[in-house]
Amino acid sequence: MSHPPATPAPRIDRVGVLRPLRFPDFRRLWIGTTVSLIGDGIYIVAMALQVLELDNRAGTLAMVGIAWSVPQVLLLLASGALSDRLDRRLLMIAGDLIRLAAVATIGMLSIAGVLTVPILIGLVVVYGAGQALFGPSFHAIVPSIVPEEALVEANALGQIVRPASLMLIGPMIGGIITGTFGTGQAFLVDGGTFAWSAFMIWRIRARTAPDPADRDPDASLWREMKEGLGYVASHRWLLIGMLGATLSLLAVWGPWETLVPFIVKNDLVSDHSRDGIALGVVYGAGGIGAVAAALYLGQRAVLPRRPLTLLYLAWALGMFMTAFFGIVHSVWQAMLVGFVAEASIAVLVVIWLTLMQRLVPNELLGRVSSLDWMITIAGLPLSFALVGPLAETFGADATLIGAGILGGAITVLLMFIPGAREPERDGSLDDEPDDHTSGLAEHSPSPT
Numbered sequence: 001m002s003h004p005p006a007t008p009a010p011r012i013d014r015v016g017v018l019r020p021l022r023f024p025d026f027r028r029l030w031i032g033t034t035v036s037l038i039g040d041g042i043y044i045v046a047m048a049l050q051v052l053e054l055d056n057r058a059g060t061l062a063m064v065g066i067a068w069s070v071p072q073v074l075l076l077l078a079s080g081a082l083s084d085r086l087d088r089r090l091l092m093i094a095g096d097l098i099r100l101a102a103v104a105t106i107g108m109l110s111i112a113g114v115l116t117v118p119i120l121i122g123l124v125v126v127y128g129a130g131q132a133l134f135g136p137s138f139h140a141i142v143p144s145i146v147p148e149e150a151l152v153e154a155n156a157l158g159q160i161v162r163p164a165s166l167m168l169i170g171p172m173i174g175g176i177i178t179g180t181f182g183t184g185q186a187f188l189v190d191g192g193t194f195a196w197s198a199f200m201i202w203r204i205r206a207r208t209a210p211d212p213a214d215r216d217p218d219a220s221l222w223r224e225m226k227e228g229l230g231y232v233a234s235h236r237w238l239l240i241g242m243l244g245a246t247l248s249l250l251a252v253w254g255p256w257e258t259l260v261p262f263i264v265k266n267d268l269v270s271d272h273s274r275d276g277i278a279l280g281v282v283y284g285a286g287g288i289g290a291v292a293a294a295l296y297l298g299q300r301a302v303l304p305r306r307p308l309t310l311l312y313l314a315w316a317l318g319m320f321m322t323a324f325f326g327i328v329h330s331v332w333q334a335m336l337v338g339f340v341a342e343a344s345i346a347v348l349v350v351i352w353l354t355l356m357q358r359l360v361p362n363e364l365l366g367r368v369s370s371l372d373w374m375i376t377i378a379g380l381p382l383s384f385a386l387v388g389p390l391a392e393t394f395g396a397d398a399t400l401i402g403a404g405i406l407g408g409a410i411t412v413l414l415m416f417i418p419g420a421r422e423p424e425r426d427g428s429l430d431d432e433p434d435d436h437t438s439g440l441a442e443h444s445p446s447p448t
Contacts, residue, residue, distance in 0.1 A: 018157070019150060019153050020146045020150045020153050020154040020157060021157070023145060023146050023150075024205070025145040025204045025205060025206045026142070026145045026146050026154065028200050028201070028203050028204050029141070029142075029145065029200070029201065029204060030157065030158075030161060031200050032196060032197040032198075032199065032200025032201055033138075033161065033197060033200075034161050034165055035165075035193045035196045035197060035200075036096070036193045036194055036196065036197035037161065037162055037165035037166045037170065038165045038166075038169050038170040038173065038193060039170065039189065039190040039191075039192070039193025039194065040165070040166050040170060040190070040193075041165055041166045041167060041168070041169060041170015041171045041172075041173070041174055041283070042170050042171070042173055042174035042177065042186050042189055042190045042193075043103065043170075043174070043186075043187070043190045044166070044170070044171060044174065044283065045170075045171045045174030045175055045178060045186070045279055045280055045283075046174055046177075046178055046183045046186035046187055046190065047064065047124075048061065048261040048279065049178055049183055049261075049279075050106075050110060050115070050120070050183040050187075051064055051117075051120070052261070052262075052265060053183065054115070054116070054117050054120070055117055057388070059387075059388030059389070059391075059392065060117060060388075061257070061258040061261065061262065062254060062258045062384040062385065062387045062388040063117070063121060063384070063388075064120065064121060064124055065254060065257055065258060065380065065383075065384035066380075066381045066384040066385060067121040067122075067124040067125045067128065068124050068125075068127065068128040068131075069128065069377055069380035069381050069384065070125070070128065070381050071125050071126075071128040071129040071132055072128050072129075072131060072132040072135075072373070072374070072377055073374055073377060073378055073380070073381065074132075075129060075132040075133070076132050076135065076136065076370045076371075076373050076374035077225050077228075077367075077370055077371065077374055078225065079091070079132050079133050079135070079136050079137075079370055080136040080140075080225075080228060080366045080367040080368070080369060080370020080371060080374075081224045081225045081228065081366070081367055081370070082366075083136045083137040083140050083366030083367075083369075083370070084140070084224065084228075084363060084364065084365070084366040084367050085224070088137035088138075088140055088141045088144070088366070089137075089141070089201050089202070089204050091133055091134070091136075091137040092133075092134050092137045092138055092141070092198075092201050093198045093201050093202055094130075094133055094134075095130045095131065095132075095133035095134025095135075095137075096130070096134060096194045096195070096197045096198035096201070097130075097194070097198055098126065098127075098129060098130030098133065099127050099130035099131065099134070099194050100191045100194035100195055100198070101126070102123045102124070102126040102127040102130065103123075103127065103187045103188075103190045103191045103194070104187070104188060104191035105123055106120060106123050106184075106187045107183075107184045107185065107186070107187030107188035107190075107191060108184070108188070109184075110182070110183055110184030110187060111182070111184035111185065111188075112184075115184075135369070135370070135373055136366045136367075136369045136370035136373065137366060139353065139356075139365075139366075139369040139372075140362075140365040140366040140369050142154055142155070142357060143357050143362055143365065144206055144362070145204070145206050148357075148358065151354050151357050151358060152297065152298070152300070152302060152303060152350070152354050153298050155349070155350045155353045155354050155357070156294045156295070156297045156298025156350050157294070157298060158294075158349075158350075158353075159290060159291075159293070159294035159297075159346040159349055159350050160290075160291045160294040160295060160298065162290070163286065163287040163288075163289075163290030163291055163294075163342055163346060164287050164288075164290075164291050165287075166283075166287065167283040167284060167286045167287030167290065167338075167342065168283070168284040168287030168288060168291075169284075169287075171279065171280035171281075171283040171284055171287075172277075172280045172281070172284055173189075174186050174280060175277040175278075175279065175280035175281075176277070177189060179277060224367065225367065227364070227367070228364060228367025228368055228370070228371055229371065231360070231364050231367075231368060232368060232371050232375075235422075236418070236419030236420070236422055237308065237419060237420060237421065237422040237423055238356075238360075238368070238372075240414060240417050240419060240420040241352065241414075241420070242371065242372055242375040242376055243375060244410065244411065244414035244420075245375070245376040246375055246376060246377075246378050246379045247379065247410045248315070248319050248407040248408075248410045248411045248414075249376060249377065249379060249380065249383065249407070250379030250380070250382060250383045251319070251383070251403050251406040251407035251410065252319050252322045252383075252403050252404065252406075252407035253377075253379075253380055253383050253384075254380065254383030254384040254385075254386060254387035254403075255322065255383075255387050255390075255391075255399050255400050255403040255404075256322055256325075256400075256403075257384075258384065258387050258388075258391075259325070259387065259391060259396045259399060259400050260282070260325055260334075260400075261279055262391075262396055263325065263328075263334075263396055263397070263400075264278050264279045264282055264331070264334065265278075265279070267329075267396075268328070268329075268330060268331050268334060269331070278331050281331065281335060282331060282334045282335055282338050283338065284335075285334075285335035285336070285338045285339045286338035286339060286341060286342030287342065288339060289338065289339035289340060289341070289342045289343035289346070290342040290343055290345065290346035291346075292343060293343040293344070293346040293347050293350075294346045294350060297346075297347065297350045297351075298350075303351065303354060303355075303429065304351075306421075306424050307351045307354075307355065307423075307424065307429070308351070308355075308415070308420065308421040308423065308424050309415065309421060309424065310347065310351065311347070311348050311351045311352060312411060312412070312414060312415035312420070312421075313415075314344040314345070314347035314348045314351075315344070315345075315348045315411045316408045316411040316412045317340070317341075317344040317408070318341050318342075318344035318345040318348065319404060319407035319408040319410075319411050320404050320405070320407075320408035321337055321340050321341035321344070321404065322341070322400055322403050322404030322407060322408075323400060323401045323402075323403070323404025323405050323408075324337040324404065325337055325400045325404075326396070326397040326398065326399070326400035326401035326404070327397065327401065355423065355429075356368060356369065356372065358429075359423060359428055387399065390402075
């Protein structure tokens with residue numbers, strides 16, 4: 001598989017995270033993705049406020065979370081296998097168009113005043129299916145369009161653009177649109193961002209399907225899914241990380257996604273005409289934290305000396321910060337908690353994605369990426385199912401405190417399981433790509 005030559009741009013060399021943008025296909029990918037992620041940030045605010053308008057209960061938000069997560073758990077493994085068979089561009093475009101249809105329908109029904117909770121949940125299931133189709137191909141396509149020595153910077157750029165768009169720009173725009181025009185109009189704007197993303201992905205010119213020589217043409221889809229499972233099972237650092245994420249996110253994700261908007265609306269804001277703006281700035285502070293962390297890692301351009309140790313420490317800190325949402329009394333305090341939490345998670349994500357892209361063979365990367373996401377979110381339906389009853393029994397604050405302590409404790413224990421940090425010790429990372437500036441400037445097409 002070949003990468004297109006980089007476009008000469010000497011000034012970009014000074015900023016590590018901008019260097020991968022010299023590759024035209026990567027630039028197209030992120031022009032589309034940035035707009036789509038802004039739309040996702042609009043969606044977060046619009047969905048939370050829409051659900052609370054229909055039924056002001058944390059349990060209803062949790063039901064929507066279940067509807068979003070279940071189709072991903074069910075479909076991701078097959079989606080990953082498809083991404084190792086087919087042109088990843090086409091799968092990503094299909095995922096964008098499915099989500100476009102779902103959110104546009106939500107928006108039109110909301111504007112018409114006929115949207116109900118059951119209809120909303122059904123459309124969120126469709127949205128989750130589109131996300132399941134998009135995700136594995138998105139993560140697997142990056143090594144096809146940038147060289148290996150640019151992966152740290154490429155993933156760092158993702159962790160700048162993603163939080164800046166998803167948690168800062170998008171929520172702020174979402175708060176303005178919902179406050180000015182209504183939630184229905186916000187969903188329609190979100191739909192338009194998926195159309196833009198699909199168009200930019202369509203313009204990617206690199207061949208993004210794995211080389212047929214790397215796979216058995218007679219293998220069934222199920223056999224290829226089992227091959228991906230076998231690879232993960234035989235590499236303990238992958239298996240421990242994925243299963244550990246299941247447990248820690250089982251504790252944290254449901255409370256974070258449902259109770260943070262609930263607390264902002266019901267405990268931190270007295271003027272409910274400003275609910276959207278308050279929620280937007282809380283998410284936005286998290287986005288700023290993630291951007292700051294990713295900028296630092298991207299400028300370094302190489303993995304830290306003990307990347308998995310740092311990964312687990314940052315992961316644990318991010319989980320523990322959930323507990324602090326249970327003790328905040330003002331919006332600025334919630335913003336500070338969000339800043340630290342998302343900065344920690346950005347460190348985790350940049351390191352984890354880079355390790356997978358460097359150490360997992362390209363012909364297996366789609367399946368391993370799908371397994372990563374599928375196993376990671378396997379506990380989310382249960383997490384969302386539990387958060388409603390727990391919040392109603394113990395209160396939202398106590399539920400967040402307990403969730404953060406449990407999630408953080410689990411993560412600390414994970415790093416001491418034998419094999420959890422195996423690549424630090426077995427020589428897998430000894431050949432760290434270097435000379436990043438010249439590598440990007442002089443890279444010639446070669447197999448990945």
